């Protein structure tokens with residue numbers, strides 16, 4: 001008799017992997033499950049965004065003065081609700097909230113973990129039906145369980161992350177995460193409403209021929225970045241140059257493509273954003289953790305992202321992330337012109 005090989009759902013996979021953490025009692029698994037639930041709800045709304053009245057602006061601004069889109073607010077609310085009712089998260093730092101959100105119910109006060117998130121990444125792409133994402137990062141809290149979590153619980157180096165992941169709402173919806181033991185990707189099968197393991201043990205190629213940067217800002221880039229761009233545009237078939245430029249404007253989508261195909265993403269300092277645009281806690285650190293777990297690297301252009309000591313929840317940093325050899329090459333140009 002032929003036994004049909006069944007799918008492995010995210011829920012099953014999380015339970016199987018629980019034994020990776022000898023001291024964990026299942027809280028982290030439940031936290032990942034809660035994030036998976038919110039993701040499915042956001043997926044549902046993203047997919048019908050053109051049908052119902054959730055496109056466009058919510059009429060408010062977040063702390064960084066950016067317009068909040070309705071779907072930003074919706075996704076934020078869904079993740080907060082799922083984490084609050086799950087009981088494993090003591091507090092949340094979100095791009096959409098100026099201050100950290102305390103989950104004040106009696107269960108969550110005793111939770112061990114805090115979560116940083118960018119609930120909706122690539123907001124400018126919502127209204128035009130282009131891929132968007134969600135990014136999350138999980139830390140064990142530093143303050144005592146049973147007390148109110150504080151900013152200090154979030155201002156930990158990226159090396160302290162216990163898990164991190166992203167969701168891409170693309171031609172299909174995928175959830176990719178790591179707990180420090182490799183990276184695994186799951187694709188949502190909408191017919192059964194489950195994330196199914198589709199990309200086990202993801203590895204990023206060491207080299208590639210794609211580069212992602214908002215090259216429209218070229219005049220505002222530092223000399224090292226300009227030199228690197230000139231390098232990738234040179235003609236040299238032995239090193240696959242010139243590379244192809246691919247830039248979506250959703251970090252998650254640009255990162256995901258480069259991870260699968262090999263490539264580099266750069267958000268350099270510019271005159272407008274001298275420290276870069278992307279946020280350390282809920283954009284750069286989680287993707288850096290995933291990149292490293294997949295064999296890639298993530299730096300500021302000079303130093304490892306995950307070694308940065310954060311000083312503010314919404315802190316920004318420059319980001320050079322992707323295939324190992326490509327990022328190292330770009331860093332070489334940065335050092336030359338430092």
Ligand code: AHG
Nearest residue numbers: 118120121122123124214249250251
């Ligand atoms: P968010 O939508 O969460 O604010 O993030 C947008 C970010 C990121 O996704 C993307 O890589 C970057 O902004 C694009 O910025 P530019 O338009 O300046 O290139």
Ligand code: MN
Nearest residue numbers: 118121122283
């Ligand atoms: Mn973002």
Ligand code: MN
Nearest residue numbers: 095118120121
């Ligand atoms: Mn966002």
